[in-house]
Amino acid sequence: MLELNRFAITRIVAIPAALDMLAVAADSIVLRTAPDEVMVLPAADIAVDDAHAIVVAENSWSGVWLETAELAHILLHHCEWQLPAVRPAFAQGAIADIPAKLWLETDRALLLIPSPYVTEFNTNLSHGSGL
Amino acid sequence: MNEFVEAKVDFKWQEPKKTYDVIIIGGGGHGLAAAYFLATRHGITDVAVLERKYIGGGNSGRNTTVIRANYGIPESVRFYKRSVDLYFQLEEETDRWIMHKQKGLVWLAHSEAHVRQEKARAELNTALGAETSYVTPSEIKEICPQIDITGSGQWPVLGGSYHPAGSTARHDRVNWALAEGAMKRGAHIHQRTEVQDLIIENNQIKGVVTNHGKMYANKVLCAVGGHVTSIGDMAGLRLPIRTHPLQAYVTNHYAQSFGPIISSTSLYFYISQTARGEILLGAEIDKQPSYSYRSGYHFLQTCSFRAMTMFPFLRDLRINRQWGGVCDMSADYSPIMSKTEIDGFYITSGWGTWGFKAIPASGESMAALIATDETPDLIAPFSLDRFKRDRTMADRGSAGTH
Amino acid sequence: MRLIVDGRPIPFEPDDSLLVAMLRNGIHPTGGGCLGPDGDEPHCLTTVxxxxxxxxxxxKARPGMIVTTNPIEGYPPLPEDDRQxxxxxxxxxxxxxLVIGQGESGQAEAAAARAADKTVITVDVQNGQEAIGIYPGILVVVRTDDAMLHIHPHEVVVATGAAEILPVCPGNELKGLYTGRMVAQLHGKGFDLGRIVHVGTAPDGVESTAAVGELLRFEPKGVSPVETQNLTSPRSEKTQNLASLPSKKTQNLASLQGDVGAVIMLENGVEVRHECDTVALGLGLIPRNRLYRMGRDWNVRVVGEAARKSDIPPCPKTGTLCPCSSVxxxxxxxxxxxxxxxxELVKRxxxxxxxxxxxxxxxxxIRAFLQDRGKKLQPPFTAxxxxxxxxxxxxxxxxxHFSTPRTALDAEHRQLGAQMERISGWWRPWNYGDVAAEYWAVREAVGIGDVSTLGKLIVxxxxxxxALERVYPTKVATLRPGRSRYVLMLNEAGYIMDDGLISCVSPTHYILSTSSSGVNGFERWLRDWFDTWQLxxxxMNITQTLGAISVSGPFATDLLARAGFEQPLRFMRHREGTVASVNCRVYRLSFTGEIGYELHHPADQSAHLWRELMLLGRDLGIKPFGIEAQSNLRLDKGHIIVGQDTDYDSTPRRVHHEWAVKLEKPYFLGQRAVKRTNKIPLDRQLIGLTMETDGDAPGxxxxxxxxxxxAGYVTSTAYSRVLGKAVMLGWAKLVDGALPTDFTINGRPATRTDVPFYDKEGNRARA
Known part of the structure; x- marks a missing residue:
């Protein structure tokens, strides 16, 4: 059972060029989830060079920091795609059948999933292995 | 010798002729049935069925053999009811054992919304003569003692609809009985004969070009599955069809004790036991259109898991083999049985996941259409031009899994 | 060490396979038939x-395992379901x-790949790793005792070796018939196999006598040569006649039981009898290449014996050919x-x-049989x-299991005793135990419902x-900031895909809502078109970002005022504001027919807002309402639910929604199709129906x-508590171009009635 908590995130949709040049605090984590979208955590006021940027304070993602070994164990049984080799790195895809985001650092990783799926995610982790 | 070795069917293969009254493209169930009904109902026997590979080798020999009439709109219920009735008499009529067996079919509802849907299905079908009743969980348990009515605590059954006429038959046997019946009366069937083009003059069909040369006929029926849009292209017809793969699998043989056909529309699987004792499982079509017969693992894995949720006894059964077929899905989930803009060129297509159960009624109707050039009332709603005429036959009931 | 076979304890040695253990004790898994060491043949099947x-x-044989032999006749029963x-x-x-098979060639392949600095996984059935299929991806699934391995390689090498050909002739279901490799294995285990006669290739390292010529049949022990002769060939001594025996006789012959006692060969036209206790069969090899043939379109290679050509045995004349299906x-x-x-036809x-x-x-x-009858050598069955x-x-x-998401109010609903259901892809409250009370709370007081699942998008x-002008059939440019409008979404065929709301924040900023199940499809649809148009x-899809609570009923405005949202909002308007200290965007609308608001707010505030509203509304008679009550409330108003009351081919005019389609607009998706189909006479329409009943309604x-x-069938139905009769929506055919008025449903009269059934002027919602 993973203790997943809501994370305060700033989500931005803007033209890709504006996101390429996004200025964020040095200790912020920027997840480029799509060419026109980023998730920045922790949440912050961020200037975006796009008059029509959509900037949303977001708390509907729940996450947990994991030790590398913990993550490896989860991925061994619940993830069929391969992680990037470099660190830090961002990766996203299904983990235990739930759309997940991974921020990979050298010795730890942040796992984020949509808050509406927290219960199902834990259920899947616990018995996604035949009945 | 096992009792399932085909013991009676006797094929009489003939050398191809240059000219026929009728050419049927596609030696699957629908093409063979059209030939059979042309011969038996209309005395038209100067007929050639052209098959690219071997007869019954496409979807007619790959489907999961469910026969039922519980559809969602009156026109469909009426049509499939006719087919169910013809199936009941097919064994006697052809004097061939097609292993037809009435089993009863249950569609499970796992939510209040689905309970309403199944009640609706029962109401509509019963009113149209395809008897279907709403059943409670305990009644379902009586029909099928092996079911875990709690769905392993995850997918409880709240009710369902029961269609007693639900049956199965051995697909190959149906194809062969019809093929033999047509051949016996003089029709030709040519295997390994692939149609490569159509011969059309002044908007009138004149024949076909095959890998063995040209063959002529003033009436041509397209009864192919899978590549129907390619044949349509040859005639300049755009068909509102997309082809999707569908997969199924069977276990090894076990003693008979699983009686009915059970389907869960929430969990997208259905299950029955074949005459040989294999447990047969299938699911819905792949979302991505493709002509591929290839098997996928995700399907096998999830279908097994979901089926086990409702039928825990499946756990230790051993899977023997899985296979794929392709389904021609029309834009409104209903078949197309029709004349076309080309004189003398007819089409039966759009058989989605419901082609097997329609074989006799489609064959009977298309034979009548070809023989008389008049569209029988039973199939008039399924004309190709209905999409232009805003008379589509959207049918929720047939969008089920089998 | 003992295990139990058919109720009898039998001893075995360490490292015995179950088969070897059984053979040590004179037990054949299926009573007879040729056995090999690699599980290729069907005679080694047991129930464990x-x-x-x-x-x-x-x-491997394990102490205490319970084994049942598989009789030739009959199938195992379906198991019970109570086993954990x-x-x-x-x-x-x-x-x-990935290298499958670790024989000589497999090991060489693995070594070569490692030398080339590639990451390599090897599996071998001898190590309990059974590769069961190659699937698109590439995905290779391998079964082990501990886990199912899903291996994702860039390249697969199939080095699975070759299987030994089994004999087809009378007596091939006797005991004591082994492939050459099996004889070698048993010999290595110290078995006394008695007098061994080999047919074809001799077994490795085992002393045996060659039986030369054409294999005719095996004969059981204890049957005298003369008797057998009579049995097998009643009319003639010439064994060539065997093939033309009446099938009943061959039948008897094929099912001979017992231990093999002799091999009968045809040598230079003469039948020669070789007495024996064991027959070693070296009839040739067929490549085990099924995995390769499954995956040959991808980066899959086959090497070693698995890549060899298949030996083709002489055409079989008589005997059991397919032991699995007794053919x-x-x-x-x-x-x-x-x-x-x-x-394929022969097989089927x-x-x-x-x-x-x-x-x-x-x-x-079978290949030999067909080749003998003038067919070309056929390729193997599809793998x-x-x-x-x-x-x-x-x-x-x-x-x-399907992963069904939960709203931030899930715990609240469960605590209130809601019957939770998977509806439109979410866990949602069907009811809270008393549908009538929920219904009347909205009609007469105030109710709150969880509508967080509605699709929400910002453009x-x-x-x-x-862009939205092109998407929606309604006029978008005329929608002023702070206002909302009901919208249909049409596809290119002019059929209704979904419905929802468009709300204008500014001419460069809109908020769109969709049905709960429609949002993902609609988002894809929008992205496709926006990309196509290059606008x-x-x-941004903010469906999960925001929770949404519906507040509905005559006291809804009062309740919001109590919660601090005091400036009234007119019908179909929206603005930002604070409700119970939560920042919301408040929409004034109505689905139930009463005054209605939707409070869209950050999802983590949902529970707080819900509880505050319940508390503040307690003396107003507030109740939560579920999907069932909501569905009945909306049906009073004749509002359609897309998917329930519509079908794939519902045009706006079929469901009387022409008012939502502005055909005079320059362009919108589906416009051409709607204009075209509008010229075609209508055949059926969705209509409202009422029926006088005593509290019930047709299904x-x-x-x-x-x-x-x-005429058609009912799509939505309920007994309307406020109207005291059954109200329905349903499809009806036009008769001579007009909709009839009088119908019969379940033998009772029903009357076509214009919707809304309730509060036709809409005064209550606008109050």
Whole structure:
């Protein structure tokens, strides 16, 4: 059972060029989830060079920091795609059948999933292995 | 010798002729049935069925053999009811054992919304003569003692609809009985004969070009599955069809004790036991259109898991083999049985996941259409031009899994 | 060490396979038939600890295992469902090269790949790793005792070796028949095999006598040569006649039981009898290449013995050809004589090759049979998974139930005793136990409902107005900031895909809502078109970002005022504001027919806001309402639910929604189709119906009759508590271009009634 908590995130949709040049605090984590979208955590006021940027304070993602070994164990049984080799790195895809985001650092990783799926995610982790 | 070795069917293969009254493209169930009904109902026997590979080798020999009439709109219920009735008499009529067996079919509802849907299905079908009743969980348990009515605590059954006429038959046997019946009366069937083009003059069909040369006929029926849009292209017809793969699998043989056909529309699987004792499982079509017969693992894995949720006894059964077929899905989930803009060129297509159960009624109707050039009332709603005429036959009931 | 076979304890040695253990004790798994060491043939199938069809040669003998032999006749029963077993886990592995089979060639391949600095995984059935299929991806699934391995390699090398050909002739179901490799294995284990006669290639390292010539039959022990002769060839001593024996006789012959006592060969035209205790069969090899043939379109290679050509045995004359399905050569001949000439037709007519060994036993003989009858050598059967049969439970490893999301109010609903259901892809409250009370709270006081599942999207950009003008059939440019409008979404065919709301924040900023199940499809649809049109717009899906609570009923405005939202909001307006200290965007609208608001707010505030509203509304008679009550409330107003009341082919005019479609607009998706179909006479429409009843209503799907003709069927139905009669929506056919008024449903009269059924002027919602 993973203790997943809501994370305060700033989500931005803007033209890709504006996101390429996004200025964020040095200790912020920027997840480029799509060419026109980023998730920045922790949440912050961020200037975006796009008059029509959509900037949303977001708390509907729940996450947990994991030790590398913990993550490896989860991925061994619940993830069929391969992680990037470099660190830090961002990766996203299904983990235990739930759309997940991974921020990979050298010795730890942040796992984020949509808050509406927290219960199902834990259920899947616990018995996604035949009945 | 096992009792399932085909013991009676006797094929009489003939050398191809240059000219026929009728050419049927596609030696699957629908093409063979059209030939059979042309011969038996209309005395038209100067007929050639052209098959690219071997007869019954496409979807007619790959489907999961469910026969039922519980559809969602009156026109469909009426049509499939006719087919169910013809199936009941097919064994006697052809004097061939097609292993037809009435089993009863249950569609499970796992939510209040689905309970309403199944009640609706029962109401509509019963009113149209395809008897279907709403059943409670305990009644379902009586029909099928092996079911875990709690769905392993995850997918409880709240009710369902029961269609007693639900049956199965051995697909190959149906194809062969019809093929033999047509051949016996003089029709030709040519295997390994692939149609490569159509011969059309002044908007009138004149024949076909095959890998063995040209063959002529003033009436041509397209009864192919899978590549129907390619044949349509040859005639300049755009068909509102997309082809999707569908997969199924069977276990090894076990003693008979699983009686009915059970389907869960929430969990997208259905299950029955074949005459040989294999447990047969299938699911819905792949979302991505493709002509591929290839098997996928995700399907096998999830279908097994979901089926086990409702039928825990499946756990230790051993899977023997899985296979794929392709389904021609029309834009409104209903078949197309029709004349076309080309004189003398007819089409039966759009058989989605419901082609097997329609074989006799489609064959009977298309034979009548070809023989008389008049569209029988039973199939008039399924004309190709209905999409232009805003008379589509959207049918929720047939969008089920089998 | 002992295990139990058919109720009898038997001893075994360490490292025995179950098959070897059984043979040590004189037990044959199926009573007879040729055995090999690699599980290719069907005669090694047993039931172990309740799991049938286990290859005895492929599992280690374990103390205490309960084994049942598989009789030739009859099938194992379906198991009971009350047995608990440990779940098997999936393990995902990635590598450059996967080598299946670790014989000589497999080891060489693995070494070469490693030398080239590639990551390599090797599996071998001798180590309990059974590769069961190659699937798109590439995904190779491998079964082990501990886990199902899902291996994702860039390249696969199939080095699975070759299987030994089994004999087809009378007596081939006797005991004491082994492949050459099996004889070598048993010999190595110290078995006393008695006098060994070999046919074909001699077994490695085992002393045996050669039986030369054409293999005619095996004879059991204890039957005198003369008797057998009579049995096998009643009319003549010439064994050539054997093939033309009446099938009943061959039948007897094929099912001879007991231990083999002699091999009968035809040598230079003369029958020669070789007395023996054991027969070693070296009849040739067929490549085990099924995995390769499954994956040959991808980066899959086959090497070593698995890449060899198949030996083709002499054409079989008589005897059992397919032991799995009990098919004899006579059966093959019989269907051949009746025109079954294609290999697939022969297979389907006899069912040869469809049993547990998947044709290993019969395929080479069928190919020889067909070749002998003038056909070209046929290719093998299509290779289909599974290469090795696994249980449904093992295959299901790693699968999950559908993951149904929960709103932030899920715990609140459950605490209130709601019946939670999977509806429109979410867990949602069907009711809270008393539908009538929920209904009346909204009609007479105030109710709150969780509508967080509604799809919510933001569209901004210089071209936002233009983009949405093209998407929606309504006029977007005329929608002023702070206002909302009901919208239909049409596809290119002019059919209704979904409905929802468009709300204008500014001409460059809109908020769109959709049905709960429609949002993902609609988002994809928008992205497709926005990309196609190359307009300057941004799109964000905020469905999960925001929770949404519906507040509905005559006291709804009062309740919001109590919660601090005091300035009244007019119908179909929206603005930002604070409700119970939560920042919301408040929408004034109505689905229930009463005054209605939707409070869209950050999802983490949902529970707080819900509880505050319940508290503040307590003396107003507030109740939460579920989907069931909401559905009844909206039906009073005749509001459609897309998907329930519409079908794939519902045009706006079919459901009386022409008012939502502005055909005079320059362009919108589906406009051409709507204009075209509008010129075609209507055939059917969705209509409102009412029926006088005593508190009941016909069911969904009930058939609507006009006279004796079927007019259509009911799509939504309920007894309207406020109107005191049944209200329905349903499809009805036009008669001579007009909708009839009087219908019959379930034998009772029903009247076509314009919607809304309730509060036709809409005064209550606008109050």
């Amino acid at each position: 600890d309740g799991v049938s069809y286990i290859r005895a040669s492929q599992i 077993r440990g779940a098997k886990l999936v393990q995902h592995h990635h590598c450059d090269v 004899t050569v006579d059966d093959m001949q019989a269907v051949w004589d009746r025109g079954f000439h294609e290999m 007519a006899t069912l040869a090759g469809t049993g547990p060994c998947q044709g290993v036993a019969c395929l080479p003989h 289909r998974p599974l290469a090795r049969q696994q249980t449904i439970g093992e295959i299901a490893a790693g699968a999950y 901004t950009g210089a071209d936002a107005t233009e 300057d717009v941004r799109l 969904e799907g009930a058939v609507i009759l006009h006279g004796d003709d079927i």
